[in-house]
Amino acid sequence: VPGRGEHIRLALEEAGAEYTDTAQVQNGVQTVLTHTSDQSTGDAANPPTLAPPILKHGDLVISQTSNILLYLAPLLRLAPAVDDDDDDPNAIYHINALVLTALDGLSNEPHDCHHPIATGLFYDDQKPEASRRAADYISTRLPRFLGYFQRVLTANNAAADAANWLYKGSFTYADLVLFQCLDGVKHAFPKAMASLQTENKYKAVFDLYENVRERPRIKAYLASERRQKYGMGIYRYYPELDIPS
Amino acid sequence: VPGRGEHIRLALEEAGAEYTDTAQVQNGVQTVLTHTSDQSTGDAANPPTLAPPILKHGDLVISQTSNILLYLAPLLRLAPAVDDDDDDPNAIYHINALVLTALDGLSNEPHDCHHPIATGLFYDDQKPEASRRAADYISTRLPRFLGYFQRVLTANNAAADAANWLYKGSFTYADLVLFQCLDGVKHAFPKAMASLQTENKYKAVFDLYENVRERPRIKAYLASERRQKYGMGIYRYYPELDIPS
Numbered sequence: 001v002p003g004r005g006e007h008i009r010l011a012l013e014e015a016g017a018e019y020t021d022t023a024q025v026q027n028g029v030q031t032v033l034t035h036t037s038d039q040s041t042g043d044a045a046n047p048p049t050l051a052p053p054i055l056k057h058g059d060l061v062i063s064q065t066s067n068i069l070l071y072l073a074p075l076l077r078l079a080p081a082v083d084d085d086d087d088d089p090n091a092i093y094h095i096n097a098l099v100l101t102a103l104d105g106l107s108n109e110p111h112d113c114h115h116p117i118a119t120g121l122f123y124d125d126q127k128p129e130a131s132r133r134a135a136d137y138i139s140t141r142l143p144r145f146l147g148y149f150q151r152v153l154t155a156n157n158a159a160a161d162a163a164n165w166l167y168k169g170s171f172t173y174a175d176l177v178l179f180q181c182l183d184g185v186k187h188a189f190p191k192a193m194a195s196l197q198t199e200n201k202y203k204a205v206f207d208l209y210e211n212v213r214e215r216p217r218i219k220a221y222l223a224s225e226r227r228q229k230y231g232m233g234i235y236r237y238y239p240e241l242d243i244p245s
Numbered sequence: 246v247p248g249r250g251e252h253i254r255l256a257l258e259e260a261g262a263e264y265t266d267t268a269q270v271q272n273g274v275q276t277v278l279t280h281t282s283d284q285s286t287g288d289a290a291n292p293p294t295l296a297p298p299i300l301k302h303g304d305l306v307i308s309q310t311s312n313i314l315l316y317l318a319p320l321l322r323l324a325p326a327v328d329d330d331d332d333d334p335n336a337i338y339h340i341n342a343l344v345l346t347a348l349d350g351l352s353n354e355p356h357d358c359h360h361p362i363a364t365g366l367f368y369d370d371q372k373p374e375a376s377r378r379a380a381d382y383i384s385t386r387l388p389r390f391l392g393y394f395q396r397v398l399t400a401n402n403a404a405a406d407a408a409n410w411l412y413k414g415s416f417t418y419a420d421l422v423l424f425q426c427l428d429g430v431k432h433a434f435p436k437a438m439a440s441l442q443t444e445n446k447y448k449a450v451f452d453l454y455e456n457v458r459e460r461p462r463i464k465a466y467l468a469s470e471r472r473q474k475y476g477m478g479i480y481r482y483y484p485e486l487d488i489p490s
Contacts, residue, residue, distance in 0.1 A: 040396075041396065041399075041400035047339055048393070049342070060335050062342055067341045070315075070341070093305070093307045093315065096315065097308050100311065108353075120381065121381070132363070133361070141364075148293070151293050
């Protein structure tokens, strides 16, 4: 299902990079478990990893979504490298902060809406708590994060309109991350998101979503079989957690 | 209170850097609110920030704990710089992953133990849920993360003993982050942590804690008035959430 690893796929797809996705190969799950098993000691160059997503590039094995993107983005030309010899050597720290904030509020928190008590229990074992948490998320947290990204898109824009992209009007992997986060939240809370969209307070955010979706390689990827369907992952659709009709 | 910003303080203290802590100056809270207000647009060089901790260094303003540390650590010589011209140009991606994993399991999750439903509500409004979540955290999640860091410390160690430090046996800011996480969890769940320590399965982790605490500058800092007391922050002591005697 499109979970944390989906952010990595989108970056690779946007860049037209060749990659092997363990979700698409035989024994792929086994490959991942080799890295995350309690018995795994990593290897001479790499400490053990706790959980997916995991990137293997040559001899390098690293984990944590934002960290993998931090490594990949300069290679994929989706962000300037740290200390790139340009006029903005600290760009990556702004972009990484935007990514971490999107993942906090639009990936981790939506996950906790259906699992507020324990990731090791079923949703059915924490339904009343999930209901309380989702209601607070929709009324309080979700508007806070959408409002923040609206502010980022409209701040410091020389033109009267909001910028198309989050960082200085230039497309970076932070835009891909926000797109995927919004796509997931739309899947989980379709009515709440439709309602927030009609408020028009977050127009630049929803425009960014459409602009990313129309990028040729992203559009082709989303229409392909490589894009998986949402299911029992981070973003789950439980109608009872969404707002009423 | 020592919350997310404490990780930044410890890095600055270990390096003997000069810094101004808004917690220690008049109108410091106001300074932070200027950056996080709904009205803040950032400035020409910096997108707005959503929440503390926030680092201002010259004209640069950045947020997100792991991101601030990523920026500071090479300057403070607490990690190699990205693409440092040494034999391990990717060291920072391993260190950053360790930091993100520690913050996930030993900072964010302990916070959610007392606020599983909504950060905007009081603890008293979510006590039964907090009790369920804390019990699961102590029995399932906490041992999982301690076990992971024990594995990191014992993996690939040429000597028979566990390494003192997380990354290749060299001291980095990841060790400071793990120390502070452990200190906070000890504050929140003293009996559970004492019990886990007697199991001896996490000896290298608890040894790391002691080894960081004895570093001269950290020791001096912890004994100083600059080190704040725990209170109503991420790490809270509610006896009813700890294991029984």
